[in-house]
Amino acid sequence: MDAFFRIRTLALHTFFLVCAVAFVGCGNAYTPSEDAQLGKQINQEIEADPAHYPILNDAAIRNYVQSVANRVIQSPEVKFRDVFPYSVKVINDDKTVNAFCTPGGYIYVYTGLMKFVDNEAAFAGVLGHEIAHAELRHSTKRITKAYNTQILLGIVLGKNPSVLEEVAANLFTGLAFLKNSRDDESEADEASFRYLMSTSWYPGGIMYFFQKAEQNGQSGSVAEFFSTHPSPPNRLKTIRDLLQKNNISQPTETQLNTQGYMQIKRQLQ
Numbered sequence: 028m029d030a031f032f033r034i035r036t037l038a039l040h041t042f043f044l045v046c047a048v049a050f051v052g053c054g055n056a057y058t059p060s061e062d063a064q065l066g067k068q069i070n071q072e073i074e075a076d077p078a079h080y081p082i083l084n085d086a087a088i089r090n091y092v093q094s095v096a097n098r099v100i101q102s103p104e105v106k107f108r109d110v111f112p113y114s115v116k117v118i119n120d121d122k123t124v125n126a127f128c129t130p131g132g133y134i135y136v137y138t139g140l141m142k143f144v145d146n147e148a149a150f151a152g153v154l155g156h157e158i159a160h161a162e163l164r165h166s167t168k169r170i171t172k173a174y175n176t177q178i179l180l181g182i183v184l185g186k187n188p189s190v191l192e193e194v195a196a197n198l199f200t201g202l203a204f205l206k207n208s209r210d211d212e213s214e215a216d217e218a219s220f221r222y223l224m225s226t227s228w229y230p231g232g233i234m235y236f237f238q239k240a241e242q243n244g245q246s247g248s249v250a251e252f253f254s255t256h257p258s259p260p261n262r263l264k265t266i267r268d269l270l271q272k273n274n275i276s277q278p279t280e281t282q283l284n285t286q287g288y289m290q291i292k293r294q295l296q
């Protein structure tokens with residue numbers, strides 16, 4: 028390699044590095060409507076795979092879950108309710124205590140989670156948490172970050188940029204990108220609290236879910252939730268601090284709706 032070629036190569040690499048770093052800085056390479064488009068594609072994939080995602084065919088239960096989500100997204104904190112569909116589907120699988128939300132707001136809740144939870148505020152809190160992952164656009168931020176790492180690596184190692192397409196394909200395999208980071212979890216917990224503040228539910232609802240999960244040692248069927256929503260440190264304390272900061276006292280039955288929720292659970296039997 029002659030000196031001129033080396034310098035030119037170095038200059039090019041520097042140029043691409045600067046561009047890539049600028050791209051990193053923007054945080055998300057997707058627009059919100061692209062999040063919705065991506066979610067639509069994933070939703071189609073999920074619907075085409077009933078062996079893994081058996082959708083519960085029960086209009087009453089689905090309408091109930093949708094109505095809880097609809098109340099949560101009325102929060103002034105939810106910005107993308109006109110861009111994201113925020114449609115809910117229930118997966119008929121009692122052994123899995125989990126819920127997830129694709130980019131762009133396609134929400135999936137397992138019957139296992141519905142049965143695990145003991146009151147409506149807790150259920151709304153978990154839905155709020157899932158909605159927050161879409162609102163805060165955690166998945167597409169993560170995809171952007173993974174892309175950028177590959178761009179940087181590709182430039183440094185001098186690889187063909189077409190490797191990016193492979194990276195994108197791999198990211199979608201097994202919906203791996205739906206796995207959240209601990210920072211995303213903290214953000215989603217706090218957002219769930221804020222969303223519920225504008226509803227008649229107890230804003231700390233999600234706390235009941237975490238408390239029960241902790242009693243179960245985060246193992247067994249509930250382990251699934253923590254595999255895609257890893258617990259940040261002091262998770263419960265964060266919610267308790269928010270309750271204290273907002274002067275929120277002990278919840279009433281109206282705020283929890285334990286009785287109403289028990290009836291829904293009976294319908295699930």
Ligand SMILES: [Zn+2]
Nearest residue numbers: 207212215256
């Ligand atoms: Zn989460």
